[in-house]
Amino acid sequence: MGTLGFWRLAQADPEWIAAVDPDGTEHRAGDLLARANRLVHGLRGLGLQPGDGICGLVPNGADGLVLYLAAMQAGWYYTPVNWHLTGPEIAYIVSDSEAKAFFVHPRYLEEGARAAEAIEPHRRFLLGEGPIEGGVDGFRRASELTDGQPDTAPGDRTAGATMHYTSGTTGKPKGVRRRLNGLDPDDSAELMTFLLGLFGITPGRPNAHLITSPNYHTAVTQFGGTALHMGHTLVYMDKWDAEEMLRLCERHGVTNSHLVPTHFKRLLALPEETRTRYDLSSLRWMIHAAAPCPVPVKWAMLEWWGDCVYEYYAATEGGGTLATPEDWKAHPGTVGKAWPISELLIADDQGEPVPTGTAGTIYMKMMGVPFEYKGDPAKTAANRLKEYFTVGDIGYLDEDGFLYLCDRKADMIISGGANIYPAEIENELMIHPKVADVAVFGIPDEEWGEQIKAVVEPAPGVEPGPELARELLASLEGRLSRMKWPKSVDFIAEMPREPNGKLLKRKLRAPYWEGRDRAI
Secondary structure, three states: OOOOOOHHHHOOOOOOOEEEOOOOOOOEEHHHHHHHHHHHHHHHHHOOOOOOOOEEEEOOOHHHHHHHHHHHHHEEEEEEEOOOHHHHHHHHHHHHOOEEEEEEOHHHHHHHHHHHOOOOOHEEEEEEOOOOOOOOOOEEEEEHHHHHOOOOOOHHHHHHHOOEEOOOOOOOOEEEEEEEOOOOOHHHHHHHHHHHHOOOOOOOOEEEEEEEOOOOOHHHHHHHHHHHHHHOEEEEEEOOOHHHHHHHHHHHHHOOOEEOOOHHHHHHHOHHHHHOOOOOOOOEEEEOOOOOOOOHHHHHHHHHHHEEEEEEEEEEOOOEEEOOHHHHHOOOOEEEEEEEEEEEEEOOOOOOOOOOOOOOEEEEEOOOOOOOEEEEEEEEHEEOOOOEOOOOEEEOOOOEEEEEEEEEOOOOEEEOOOOEEEHHHHHHOOOOEEEEEEEEEEEEEEEEEEEEEEOOOEEOOOOOOHHHHHHHHHHOOOOOOOEEEEEEEEEEOOOOOOOOOOOOOOHHHHHHHHOOOOOO
């Protein structure tokens, strides 16, 4: 199989181009290794111990990769933070993760500064060296931490882990945390490559992995990090663009990537002359997940790219299933069969297994280290059935063991592959004095899969209409990231609720989905 694990690979071939930034800057493996080593020495000087955490509010590129590589060999938890969040939302994650260092890229300094009170001043670091408009009050330059530090490997290396935050129906995100395995980082990295091995992905060069989505997503970190440990060059996109993706695939000989169905829809919307302009013969493992893919879209991608389109189903908490191109063509619409290290269980509301072909809640079990929702044992327990866990999705298994999704979590909105939880939005709108009641849910959107709709019952005496809708949306400024803002607001005289107060959201949602299958 050859050498696996970034640190071994970088020592063996420091000239290997391990990463390419969105602006085209190439980074040699030896340079990235030296930067990660200096960072470990600097943070240890700050008192960081194995088991501590660091947060990064950074765009796609080498800066975030260095944070990841430092944490992975020093026994720390690395939490990449969603850069669409507002200051208070970022502060919550920095505080909840008990971060001992917080790194902010100048691009996100405004909201990063609003989050700064969540951590002591000497633990806040600004990446980059250029002049910053308005100064860098409240932050130290990251170079202060690393200048003068040795670029040699730190002693007592031990494997770290990522801790990604996933939103819950209560609206507050939770860190998905696993016990550290205590392994040598190189051995741990070698074990990680099992994930891409499931898809048949091979190590070594020439291979390139295109990063198409923000690095704060679990899958993006996992697939990118694993590809790097297999010796693949990471090619970063800053902002996804359909034609730019094709250009990068040709330019760098991209062999594998991680996509969502929204990417497919936009690629297929390109003019035929654009689609055929680029040489895509290098593509071998183009993997997609995060949202159900409409069957016609998947067929169109297979016809265009050939048998290199793989699909899987998993969650931040674990996984999962895998559908090879051959599997999918034999079972159109499936998200695949269980991984060799996973088991699936479809259960009814009483937790009893249901017969083949019958829909129920999807539970999964994955070998390895179990997870917990940090600081929330009740949520951890609530999502368990024996040793299985669920994220609340509904589906069924066919006679061959292939999984089909019927519906996503009842309330979750999936827009462009991102999970958006209505309760958080409802909570923010509900505090407005002109709102008596509110419901938020997803409605069909041709481009994004779903868009966010708010239905509001105005407070007594308040006139519904466009002016009120604008006022309510404006009230979210600075409190909720714009990706979570409703695209439209409708008004209702009285919200449908059961006598016990439970909102009948399906009743509200149904008219928007009439004649549409929400499972696709």
